[in-house]
Amino acid sequence: MKDGLYWAEKLRRKEISFQELLHLFEEKARKQNSLLNALVTVMNQEALAEYQQQEEVLKRPFAGLPIPLKMLGQEKKGWLSTSGSKLLMAHRASSDSYYTNKLLANGLIPFAQTNTPEFGFKNITDAKIYGPARNPWNLDYYSGGSSGGAASAVAAGIVPIAGASDGGGSIRIPASFSGLIGLKPTRGVMPVGPSGWRGWQGAA
Numbered sequence: 472m473k474d475g476l477y478w479a480e481k482l483r484r485k486e487i488s489f490q491e492l493l494h495l496f497e498e499k500a501r502k503q504n505s506l507l508n509a510l511v512t513v514m515n516q517e518a519l520a521e522y523q524q525q526e527e528v529l530k531r532p533f534a535g536l537p538i539p540l541k542m543l544g545q546e547k548k549g550w551l552s553t554s555g556s557k558l559l560m561a562h563r564a565s566s567d568s569y570y571t572n573k574l575l576a577n578g579l580i581p582f583a584q585t586n587t588p589e590f591g592f593k594n595i596t597d598a599k600i601y602g603p604a605r606n607p608w609n610l611d612y613y614s615g616g617s618s619g620g621a622a623s624a625v626a627a628g629i630v631p632i633a634g635a636s637d638g639g640g641s642i643r644i645p646a647s648f649s650g651l652i653g654l655k656p657t658r659g660v661m662p663v664g665p666s667g668w669r670g671w672q673g674a675a
Contacts, residue, residue, distance in 0.1 A: 475536055475632040479578070482534040489522050489535045493582060496537055499629040500583070507605045509614075509623035510583045511542055512551055518582035521575070531578025538574065539583035540634045541621055543591050544667070545570050547581050555589040555598035555617075569662035574634070585633060586620025594644045596620055606649060615645035622649040638675030 481487045493515055504510050518537060522528065528535045540547060543554050546564035553559045571581060586604040588596050596604035596619025604619040606612040607627040614623040618635035622645030625633050635642045637655040646653025658673050 472628045473631060475533060478631060479532065479534040479536050482536065483529050485529075489537075489580070490519065492535075493518060493537050496582070496630055499627075500624075503607075503627050503629060506610055507607060507614075507623045507627055507629075508586055508602050509604055509620045509627065509629065510539060511586050511601045511620065512584040514547075514550060514582055514584075517547075517550070518580050522580050525575065525578075525580070528578050528580075531576070533578035536579055536632070537582040537630070538579045538632055538634060539585045539621065539624060539630060540571065540574075540581045541587055541618055541636055542584040543587045543617065544568065544636055544670070545584075545634050546666075547571055550581075550584065553600060555587040555591070555600060557600045560600055566665060568666075569664045570634075573662050581634075585618070585624055587618065588616045591617035591636070591638070591641055593617065594640060596623075596645075608650065613648070615648035617641040618645045618653070619648075622646060622651060622653070625649070626651055636670075636675060638671040641675075 546568040552564040589598045594616045595613040596616040604614050604623045606614040621633035621635045626649035642653040642655045
């Protein structure tokens, strides 16, 4: 499987277009997601519109690489923002989160959202609103949590990189379940807001 920087360089050199790469990821999702339940929304038209609005995206580190957001705290204006809960199943984000803005500033384009347990409170991904995220190595098993959908999508090769978050292991647990490298950033490095600040006193 090629990593994110490989595809970024392909985009930068115009050896593949954003639309072609988006279609490639969509095709991989179409073939595997019914088994894995990794992605809970796909927003390709919105992603294309976002890409077309970004100026000089090819000069940014990821040059327009499509990326899925976690359906918990990584908000895109107008997109569903359920936190994996039936209580919020129709809730939509009123603005982009600072995290999402930072992705865009680095040339990453959100195109989908990944499965997560309700409010991220479990280390397996099995929210009733979406159902379980399955492990690509063995579909009888979970892919961990709370970033389980992200781990399933990357481990299956649907995408090379996915947004995740971690308070008590929500990046590291899915990575260990799925044979991945999951990086939890140093406290204070990733931007939080505008609707929240210092999740778990800065631990998340």
